[in-house]
Amino acid sequence: MKLQRFLAVFSSRNKEFLRDRSALAWNILFPVLIVMGFAFAFSGESLDLYKVGVIKEQAPATRPEFLATRYIQFIPVTELNAAIIKVERHQLDMLLDLAARRYWINDSSPKGYILEQVLRGTSSGEFSKQAVSGRGIRYVDWVIPGILAMNMMFSALFGVGYVIVRYRKNGMLKRLKATPVTPFEFLAAQVASRLWLIMAVTVTVFIGTDLFIDFRMLGSYLDLFIVFALGAVSLISLGMVVAARTASEELAGGLLNLLSWPMMFLSGVWFSLEGVHPLLKKLALIFPLTHLTEAARAIMIDGAGLLDIAPHLLALAAMSGLFLAIGSYLFRWE
Numbered sequence: 001m002k003l004q005r006f007l008a009v010f011s012s013r014n015k016e017f018l019r020d021r022s023a024l025a026w027n028i029l030f031p032v033l034i035v036m037g038f039a040f041a042f043s044g045e046s047l048d049l050y051k052v053g054v055i056k057e058q059a060p061a062t063r064p065e066f067l068a069t070r071y072i073q074f075i076p077v078t079e080l081n082a083a084i085i086k087v088e089r090h091q092l093d094m095l096l097d098l099a100a101r102r103y104w105i106n107d108s109s110p111k112g113y114i115l116e117q118v119l120r121g122t123s124s125g126e127f128s129k130q131a132v133s134g135r136g137i138r139y140v141d142w143v144i145p146g147i148l149a150m151n152m153m154f155s156a157l158f159g160v161g162y163v164i165v166r167y168r169k170n171g172m173l174k175r176l177k178a179t180p181v182t183p184f185e186f187l188a189a190q191v192a193s194r195l196w197l198i199m200a201v202t203v204t205v206f207i208g209t210d211l212f213i214d215f216r217m218l219g220s221y222l223d224l225f226i227v228f229a230l231g232a233v234s235l236i237s238l239g240m241v242v243a244a245r246t247a248s249e250e251l252a253g254g255l256l257n258l259l260s261w262p263m264m265f266l267s268g269v270w271f272s273l274e275g276v277h278p279l280l281k282k283l284a285l286i287f288p289l290t291h292l293t294e295a296a297r298a299i300m301i302d303g304a305g306l307l308d309i310a311p312h313l314l315a316l317a318a319m320s321g322l323f324l325a326i327g328s329y330l331f332r333w334e
Helices: 003-019 021-041 080-088 110-123 139-169 172-176 183-213 221-243 249-266 278-284 288-302 310-330
Strands: 050-055 072-077 094-097 102-104 128-130
Touching: 050 080, 050 110, 072 080, 080 094, 080 102, 094 110, 139 172, 139 183, 139 221, 139 249, 139 288, 183 221, 183 310, 221 249, 221 288, 221 310, 249 278, 249 288, 288 310
Parallel strands: 050 072, 050 094, 102 128
Antiparallel strands: 094 102
16 A cells, blocks of 8 residues: 555545535534533433332321432322333332332332332331232343334434435436436335335344343234334335435435434433433424334233324324425435
């Protein structure tokens, strides 16, 4: 390798990037938006590490010292059975009944164990432990639907977005323009092509990991397949919107990151959104990954059927149609 040739290529690539004002601006703006988003989501005097649901059916005679513990977020709840289910699903680390002096934890939850020790140390045995009804849910059972959905998201957005942008950049789309193929036909073919690949990978990963981990699966495998397929179509169609007019791979990467990172953190993939800012809960509903994750989780953990998750299916179907229509309208060959 000659240093002169290396420096020539290095210099030309830098000039290409710096002259792409949109990509340059986005690479500066995107980290700022991420920092601002996290600052808003986790704003407050301190970051709470634990979530404890508190039932206040009757005002206790004395306030337990446990309620003054720092770094614990105490969330008022009214429905006992619904709150116990949240403890099973790791949405709440502990459930505390002040009137009856009892508490619930998931025995497989490390956070629940720590909270139990803190409660015993500060309350001198005032509270009695209640067994969580039903089979306890492991964290891996709770998180696996989100991991599969997140993997589909990256494959759909980046696998489609970059390909179309590259087609446009190397002139392939310009040649296709001379054919009778319409933008909708071209985009629909891209959706179908990517869909079977994503589903094949997802099914393979699910079966392979299930052999070793033995996921909790109470619902229908066919229903789960339908949910993942509909979710994949929605995510692929969203990637089409980004690639409809973008000609720069750098800009496409920035826009795809703008979509993927908020979805990854606000769609309940890794942690429950219980107790977060109400605005973030509402914002999460505009993302297809949220509906995909919650629907898949309901089928696997709760044994829900298609009718039970109909709102999520309708949302995914509506998003798919909307994204594909917008992508077709905005699409340009050159």
